Amino acid sequence: MMPKAVTKSAAEFGAEGGKKRAERLTRARRSEIARIAATSRWATPGDLPQATHTGELHIGEAVIPCAVLEDGTRVLTQWGFLRAIGRSGRPAAGRGSDVEKMAPFLDLKTLKPFVSSELASSTKPVLFRLPNGIKAFGYRAELLPQVCEVYLQARDERALLNTQEKFARASSCRHHCAG
Numbered sequence: 035m036m037p038k039a040v041t042k043s044a045a046e047f048g049a050e051g052g053k054k055r056a057e058r059l060t061r062a063r064r065s066e067i068a069r070i071a072a073t074s075r076w077a078t079p080g081d082l083p084q085a086t087h088t089g090e091l092h093i094g095e096a097v098i099p100c101a102v103l104e105d106g107t108r109v110l111t112q113w114g115f116l117r118a119i120g121r122s123g124r125p126a127a128g129r130g131s132d133v134e135k136m137a138p139f140l141d142l143k144t145l146k147p148f149v150s151s152e153l154a155s156s157t158k159p160v161l162f163r164l165p166n167g168i169k170a171f172g173y174r175a176e177l178l179p180q181v182c183e184v185y186l187q188a189r190d191e192r193a194l195l196n197t198q199e200k201f202a203r204a205s206s207c208r209h210h211c212a213g
Contacts, residue, residue: 082169083107083162091175093118096204100175101164109160109172115139119181120204137173139201140184144194148187153180181205 056064085101091110092098098114116122121139137157140149159171182205188194189202 083160085109085162085164085170088165098178101162101170101172103160103162107160108175109162110175110178112159112171112173115173115178118178118204119185120201140181142198144198145184145188147193148184148191153177153184157181 059067083103083105086104087102089100090097091100091114096118098118099111100114101109101111103109110118116139119139136149136154137159140154140157157173157177159173162170162172164170185194185198185202185205189199189206194202
C-alpha cells in the first residue's frame with residue numbers, strides 16, 4: 035500500500051494550497067478576489083473591452099500575439115508576453131492572472147529591489163475579448179521594455195538566481211531589438 039501523501043491527486047494538493055492561501059488573506063481581500071473572479075467568469079461580451087485588431091509583433095526571433103482594444107490600448111497576450119521574457123507561456127500554478135497584486139513575473143524576491151511601486155501597480159493583466167468573442171488576458175504593450183529593463187538591472191547587479199538568467203537573456207534580446 036502506498037503512503038497517504040503519495041496517493042493524493044494534484045487537485046487535492048492544489049486545494050490544500052488554496053486553503054492555506056485563503057487563511058493568510060484578510061476577509062476583505064478574499065471578498066475582493068471572489069468579486070473579481072465572479073465578474074470575470076460571468077461577464078457578457080459587452081462587459082469587457084473588445085479587441086478591434088489582432089496581429090503579431092515581431093521582436094528579434096520572438097513572435098508575440100497582440101491586439102488593439104476599442105479604446106486604442108495596445109496589449110500583448112499573456113502567453114506572448116511571458117514567452118517574450120523567456121518564461122513559460124502559462125502562469126505558474128496558483129499564480130492566477132486576474133487578481134494578483136503584482137504580475138507573477140515581477141513578484142520574485144530577487145527582482146523586488148528593481149521594481150518601482152509605479153511599475154508594480156501597472157502590471158495588472160487586462161481582461162479583454164478577442165474578435166471571435168473568446169476572453170483573453172494581456173498586458174499593456176508598453177510594459178514589455180520596462181519589465182525587460184528590470185531583469186537586465188537585476189542581472190547587472192548579479193541579483194538573479196542561475197535559474198533566472200535565461201529571463202535576462204531573453205529580456206536582453208527584446209530590449210535591444212525593440213530599441
